[in-house]
């Protein structure tokens with residue numbers, strides 16, 4: 001495909017649907033903070049009750065993620081960072097957009113393997129995911145890995161939105177690009193905060209008991 | 222006695238990256254030149270040409286460089302001075318940290334020493350049709366007038382001297398890409414803004430929607446900070462992003 005269109009698709013997919021799903025994921029996780037294990041479970045089950053959920057996942061998440069992720073790695077490979085020469089804020093963000101893209105790639109593959117992939121294999125049920133997360137984030141090393149993954153993904157999303165607005169010609173002048181910088185910085189802080197609170201909440205022992213109950217239920221059946 | 226002390230010769234040290242031809246490996250040679258008030262990098266290179274002796278006292282081949290206007294309008298003398306690409310003719314020694322390190326802009330093919338080949342920039346201008354076609358077999362009469370306000374910002378864009386500094390500063394202009402670079406994109410904005418040039422705007426936009434076109438920009442925004450002419454390159458890029466996006470939808474919808 002010609003470069004222009006393939007890049008436009010890459011850019012669009014970063015926001016729609018991936019950015020949209022990212023925010024949805026943030027809200028689902030946050031229901032663990034507000035409603036505990038049952039609140040989280042309700043959100044997960046509601047998501048899975050959506051019509052044509054298989055196609056929603058395929059066209060709303062898997063394929064866009066594959067395209068944006070793999071093409072994104074190629075874009076990152078093509079870049080020749082020069083922070084040593086131009087130690088400037090925008091150049092830092094340009095470089096971090098690529099670095100966080102790579103980190104996000106590794107993180108997403110790992111995270112999907114631990115959660116959704118295990119569900120697909122039949123090793124875990126949707127209702128047990130809260131317990132799975134509990135087991136992950138109670139290990140300090142994995143907690144650190146998840147924290148880095150979350151900060152990276154949030155930065156990549158928020159700064160990506162800033163650059164998306166330029167790539168589509170929405171923010172043209174320097175003032176518009178400055179205002180959108182602040183708005184996207186705010187979004188970065190908000191999204192990071194929401195995800196991290198949820199992450200810490202999964203450490204709560206009530207998620208362990210939920211996991212234990214699910215385990216016993218499974219054993220009984 | 223006093224006068225002699227005051228006039229005691231001060232030397233300026235230069236560390237120059239040299240290369241004998243396009244294929245050969247670069248090497249570094251040092252020079253030590255007597256300080257003269259008001260000297261700049263070009264006058265230093267002229268001094269080496271007059272007396273080609275390096276810091277070791279050995280006779281050497283004079284350093285080659287490119288320059289024309291000597292007043293920062295032709296763009297020929299661009300080189301990397303103390304790590305930053307800029308015009309040598311406007312680089313006053315008094316304002317530079319010493320020793321002064323000089324290298325060619327390696328984003329472009331190095332012809333010899335500090336001489337680079339900026340052909341790709343001129344090819345880019347041809348590719349995007351950075352001109353206004355008015356020649357015909359008969360007099361077309363006067364064109365539409367340009368509003369004064371527009372003329373003022375368009376004039377800023379017309380100051381581009383194709384010097385190549387913005388390409389050297391861009392992390393997306395390198396061996397792994399064929400990105401056309403900021404300068405030509407800004408020229409498309411200039412010629413699309415002209416009331417007569419506007420009549421060919423689609424051709425220019427389509428040239429930038431081809432391989433190596435505007436999609437190569439990654440918004441590092443170094444270019445706008447590096448341009449010696451203060452051209453608002455990032456505004457031009459965003460504006461052309463807008464024009465190409467609109468053009469894309471128009472083409473799809475057949476408007």
Ligand code: HEM
Nearest residue numbers: 011014018019022069072073101105157160161163164167
């Ligand atoms: C899976 C691994 C990922 C990789 C390797 C990756 C890589 C990249 C790269 C290199 C860019 C820079 C493009 C440019 O500025 O020229 C980018 C842009 C972007 N990414 Fe990602 N990305 C990934 C995942 C995501 C995810 C999950 C989201 C959504 C939350 C996302 C949203 C965006 C957005 C909105 C942009 C800006 C598009 C634009 O500048 O036009 N990315 N990505």
Ligand code: SF4
Nearest residue numbers: 381382384385387448
């Ligand atoms: S836009 Fe500025 S930096 Fe780029 S070629 Fe023109 S004058 Fe040089």
Ligand code: FES
Nearest residue numbers: 289291295296310
């Ligand atoms: S000689 Fe023309 S810009 Fe330096």
